[in-house]
Amino acid sequence: MTAQEKVKTDETSQNNLLFEEADWDAALIDKVYNAIDEIAIGEMKLEPYPSQIEVITSEQMLDAYASTGMPLFYNHWSFGKQFAYNEAMYRKGYQGLAYEIVINSDPCVCYIMEENSATMQTLVIAHAAFGHSHFFRNNYVFKQWTDASGIIDYLAFAKSFIAKCEDKYGPDEVEKVLDSAHALQSHGIHRYPKKRQASLAEEADRERLRREHGEALFNDLWRTVPDKEKKQVTEDEAILARQREILGLPEENILYFLEKTAPRLEPWKREILRIVRLIAQYFYPQRQTKMMNEGCATYTHHRIMTRLHEKGQISDGSYLEFLHSHSGVVMQPEFDDQRFSGINPYALGFAMCEDIERICNEPTHEDLEWFPDIAGRGNHMEVLKDIWANFRDESFVLQYLSPHLIRKLGLFHIVDDSEEDEIEVAAIHDERGYLKVRRALSRDYDVSRADPNIQVSDVDLAGDRCLNLTHYISEGVLLDADDTWRVMRHLCNLWGYPVALREVDPNGKVVEKYVLDPEDA
Amino acid sequence: MHIIDRRREGGKSLTNRQRFLKRSKKLVKKAVKEAASGRSIKDTGKGGDVVIPADGVHEPSLRKGRFGGRRERVLPGNKEYLEGDRIERPEDGEGGGSKASDGGEGQDDFTFNLSSEEFMELFLEDLELPDLAKRQVMGVEDVIPERAGFQSSGPPTSIAIGRTMRNSMSRRIALKRPREGEIEIAEKALAKLKVDDAPSAKIKTAQDKIDTLKRRKKFIPFIDPIDVKYRRFEGVPQPVARAVMFCLMDVSGSMDKHMKDLAKRFYSLLYLFLQTRYSRVEVVFIRHTHEAKEVDEQTFFYSRESGGTIVSTALEEMLEVVRDRFPADQWNIYAAQASDGDNLPSDNLKTVSMLQDVILPLCQYYAYLEVGNDEQQRFRMSGDEETGLWRAYHHLVASGGDVAMRKVKHRREIFPVFADLFKKRETASEAASA
Structure with a gap:
């Protein structure tokens, strides 16, 4: 468990509870926010975006679900479908609602539900406005792919553009294009940054280096080696090759390709493809870092709530309420459990962060062997922040899933080959299996393998x-x-x-x- | 940090929801019809949940199939497995190879909560009453008050304030009633004169002026009774279309529960439909065995009678009710008769002639619904076995009688039959061909 700091006696002696009842109002939220701020910024040294906290009703939460959490989104029937689905699930009691939704924007927009108790609001603010927000701001995938300050404006543009198209060309026409674009959304993502056009100076520089390299390797002997029959390439083939080069083929971003080259597409349809594509691209980092992001936020809220309790700012009752909710969130059913539906990103993310803290502060021999760079280094916050900034799910697992945790979770790796009659257990949580399990789990988190x-x-x-x-x-x-x-x-x-x-x-x-x-x- | 309270803003989902409804209209319509068949006659038109299958509004994507190939997985909670163990492939779902459902897959059917308008709109779409133009009978003229200028007497509730104040103002100006503050100004002027020790003559004229003003104000009221005007209303007679619907049913022993249920469903549809077209719809239930009686709904559908079957008694009863309470020149009369087709053979002739001579000319629409059940069908082997009543009505239709005839054996046929009877058509003439 957490290496708890010494509690100063004078902190608890006086009554400095933030709240005693479950009720809350704007002033209390403000007070709570400042108390959390003190811990998150002051003690943990997190660097979140400034926050904008928005109080919403459960119906609005369902709304937000439908439009992937964004505060404004263009209209499409599929969002209505999402809404109907979630609403039915919620009304029948099959599914609770999230306590919050957070948006990767600057300022970071956090929706909190009005039904939450004061304790839950505290938890939610710690989780979203500090945990997620820190992750959004610092993780390299987000830095590389998303523009947090521009997203809301872009969505506003998208919404109005599509509304205008509907006025001009009719909702049915627009819906057709959107349907098609949505169907290809999963293949409307650039997975690697585009090659940057080199400037003239760079071009010249490269040419010089190439020449120098050629000169350094010069050997007159090569002249005597007979040339391969070069003339093989016919004119037609050359044209084809040239064509492919101009079209930028092969291209894995299908939406991008259509937007740029589809011969019969009207300009407004291209713009719609572009909108869908850019929004898909905006969400791509979230898919790649789901587990880490939740791990970071869960670790942060756990730490903050514990500190608030230690400082006497929340009561024992509130702390228990928090623990109840927290343990529900990080529960990992085992594979033969009825409730099992894959690995819970909250559970694994949180467990890994806790594990890294343990490795930093109280390493075992095994840890020293496996993680020489961080084991026993102390100052776990620095280590965690560094990891949160520079990894994504796949690399995070590959680098930091420890044998200790593999044993604790009882992870095992199975191979299901349709050509065989039975499933094979390829590796389990033992000396021979750690690396294999880790590699397999890491591959599981590789988004580009899932698509x-x-x-x-x-x-x-x-x-x-x-x-x-x-x-x-x-x-x-x-x-x-x-x-x-x-x-x-x-x-x-x-x-x-x-x-x-x-x-x-x-x-x-x-x-x-x-x-x-x-x-x- | 900002806190914004968005609770007042309400949902944004309405547009998307409507689009989804539109998109899945066909499916929802089907579901609405199914939902309606499970309800009681009065509840048919209420909104509520309908369920549509999820794959009808599926959003496709390029994704890997769920079966075949080589799949790897890491699972938590190992208890007994060792490396190299071989596990039997589970039938379905968890614990083994198949991937847990990924987005879109395995979603349950959708449940829609429709408002009653949405429900009715979908339910009765594409239907219309036949031949309305031909015999659009207007009911008793209802009087609807309409604004018709002003009058000088009336109830206080209908005082026309604007008009009253206008009158008052013009009167005050004409009679030179001192305006607000005019007296005060004069009094101030007087006080100033007094202070300045002005000549007494001047003071006197000022004093007189004030007195005149005060007197004027006293005698000329701000609002005089002659100013007050009232809004005048005139009763404009408005024709109100209204309808009466006669439900005739054979309740003799041969009509079993299933048949009554079919009839009931048909009646509820007709009731609903008429309700959307007329501002007032009355329903008259007449049941008959060898004698007919007007009853209430509960008795009509649920109490059992025994006896022979004489259809003409019901028609006589209906005629009596029409004469009593629903004169044909004031009401649109609709009649629907449900029967299993049994009738005393000797009565057929009488029934047909009554229909032809008296009933049909009275009615806007007369529908005959022959209910049966599947077993009966199987018993009789051939499907085109016709009952006596059916044959008799068929003759009637052939000779130009306007009776809509349909046979119904199963619940699911009710709506199609109903929709078929009332579907929009160019020529209403072939309404009665079976």
């Missing part, structure tokens, strides 16, 4: 303008056929000419082929 690898491979510009996509099959898992046919229809709508998708196994053999002509679509 099928589909690329725009070619366009038949000279022929029927057919758009060719290729799915590079990994581990023998094919695409879901029903869904793929439906998406093909959307692709046809946007491209305007035939579309073909081939599923290719690692040997280059075409396993499955989808071809659709817009006339049949």
